[in-house]
Amino acid sequence: MAIEADPGFRLECGVCGASSDAAPLASLCTICGGPQLVRYPEVAELGPDVAARWADRPRGMWRFREILPLRQGEVPISLGEGDTPLLPLLRLGEDLGLRLLMKDEGRNPTGSFKDRGLAAALTRAVHDGAREFVIPSAGNAGAALAAYAARAGVPARIFLPEDTPPGVQVRCRAFGAEVTAVDGLITDCGALAAEDASRTGAFDLSTLREPYRIEGKKTMALEILEALEWQPPDAVVYPTGGGTGLIGTWKALEELAAIGLITNPETRLYAVQGEGCAPIVRAWLSGQQVAEPWQDAHTEAWGLRVPRARGDRLILRAIRDTDGGAIAVSDDRMQQETLRLQRTEGINACIEGGAVLAAARALRAAGQIREGETVVLFNTGNLQNY
Numbered sequence: 001m002a003i004e005a006d007p008g009f010r011l012e013c014g015v016c017g018a019s020s021d022a023a024p025l026a027s028l029c030t031i032c033g034g035p036q037l038v039r040y041p042e043v044a045e046l047g048p049d050v051a052a053r054w055a056d057r058p059r060g061m062w063r064f065r066e067i068l069p070l071r072q073g074e075v076p077i078s079l080g081e082g083d084t085p086l087l088p089l090l091r092l093g094e095d096l097g098l099r100l101l102m103k104d105e106g107r108n109p110t111g112s113f114k115d116r117g118l119a120a121a122l123t124r125a126v127h128d129g130a131r132e133f134v135i136p137s138a139g140n141a142g143a144a145l146a147a148y149a150a151r152a153g154v155p156a157r158i159f160l161p162e163d164t165p166p167g168v169q170v171r172c173r174a175f176g177a178e179v180t181a182v183d184g185l186i187t188d189c190g191a192l193a194a195e196d197a198s199r200t201g202a203f204d205l206s207t208l209r210e211p212y213r214i215e216g217k218k219t220m221a222l223e224i225l226e227a228l229e230w231q232p233p234d235a236v237v238y239p240t241g242g243g244t245g246l247i248g249t250w251k252a253l254e255e256l257a258a259i260g261l262i263t264n265p266e267t268r269l270y271a272v273q274g275e276g277c278a279p280i281v282r283a284w285l286s287g288q289q290v291a292e293p294w295q296d297a298h299t300e301a302w303g304l305r306v307p308r309a310r311g312d313r314l315i316l317r318a319i320r321d322t323d324g325g326a327i328a329v330s331d332d333r334m335q336q337e338t339l340r341l342q343r344t345e346g347i348n349a350c351i352e353g354g355a356v357l358a359a360a361r362a363l364r365a366a367g368q369i370r371e372g373e374t375v376v377l378f379n380t381g382n383l384q385n386y
């Protein structure tokens with residue numbers, strides 16, 4: 001019988017595996033301090049028929065609610081995020097000898113994929129009783145939090161590196177958030193956000209500090225697989241900073257396999273970083289399970305300027321378990337490929353989208369992506385976000 005009720009969820013530490021009830025306002029694992037993942041104990045019982053229910057519901061990421069962290073009767077805080085197009089890149093695909101597709105996340109309410117994660121995290125936290133929020137951000141997450149906090153009627157404070165493009169700060173303030181520009185990197189912003197949270201009692205929505213941003217991000221992969229009629233692509237190439245989208249994609253593939261919607265989840269996941277800040281690539285190339293912090297991080301792709309990712313183990317495990325990899329590209333190559341996306345395909349691409357195309361080209365040249373494969377690229381934001 002179809003399960004109409006939301007089947008409930010638990011938390012499992014992504015590092016030590018400890019399982020726990022999803023206590024209100026959960027953050028890191030209380031045993032080892034690792035990031036936690038949401039688990040749906042009844043996922044296998046949903047069965048492939050759930051896809052018909054997803055298809056019949058009103059559009060947006062919340063139609064996947066059986067595998068989202070909502071309790072029965074809860075209404076999501078939503079601005080209509082999700083259901084972005086998976087666009088074929090015909091000319092670029094022909095050039096590379098691939099079936100090339102781009103998930104265009106710039107169409108989200110504040111112009112980036114961060115909307116999905118923040119919608120999920122803020123929804124859960126508000127239902128759990130949080131009334132004030134704080135976040136460190138490279139820019140897009142801050143703008144997303146600002147908008148969703150406005151939607152929920154709760155205050156938000158955002159710590160951004162001071163060299164974040166001015167337009168981002170303007171957007172955050174426009175939505176009513178309090179913005180602090182920090183002379184430092186995202187890691188310095190993280191320390192200030194944590195200090196603010198412990199002083200004021202605000203809930204800290206830092207990447208992977210709480211388990212629910214991944215759940216929102218994973219809906220990108222659910223939509224991709226639905227658009228491909230549940231035939232997994234050969235490869236996914238993803239611009240990796242904190243890694244929530246990559247981990248979310250890995251998790252979505254596992255959940256769809258457990259449901260029975262995909263039978264052969266042999267999608268290889270590739271993480272893309274900038275040459276000036278590539279801790280995951282360095283760890284991958286030297287066979288490490290964790291990534292050492294990157295010194296003097298610099299790249300024009302400010303979403304990728306994350307010198308130390310809390311989810312490093314999980315990112316590295318995702319690319320290892322899927323037989324994928326990690327690759328760094330220069331800022332020049334990113335910029336050239338961003339223009340190519342704009343001028344050859346009409347995509348309103350951000351530089352991280354260009355980074356992914358540059359990486360796909362390099363992976364194809366190296367023979368890691370092979371002729372005729374189906375390859376999904378992510379454009380994680382839009383041009384106006386600069």
Ligand SMILES: Cc1ncc(COP(=O)(O)O)c(C=O)c1O
Pocket residue numbers: 112138139140141207239240241242243244245246302303304350352380381
């Ligand atoms: C446009 C853009 N792309 C990619 C990333 C990296 O995303 P993730 O944290 O999921 O690795 C960010 C993060 O700020 C971003 O803003």
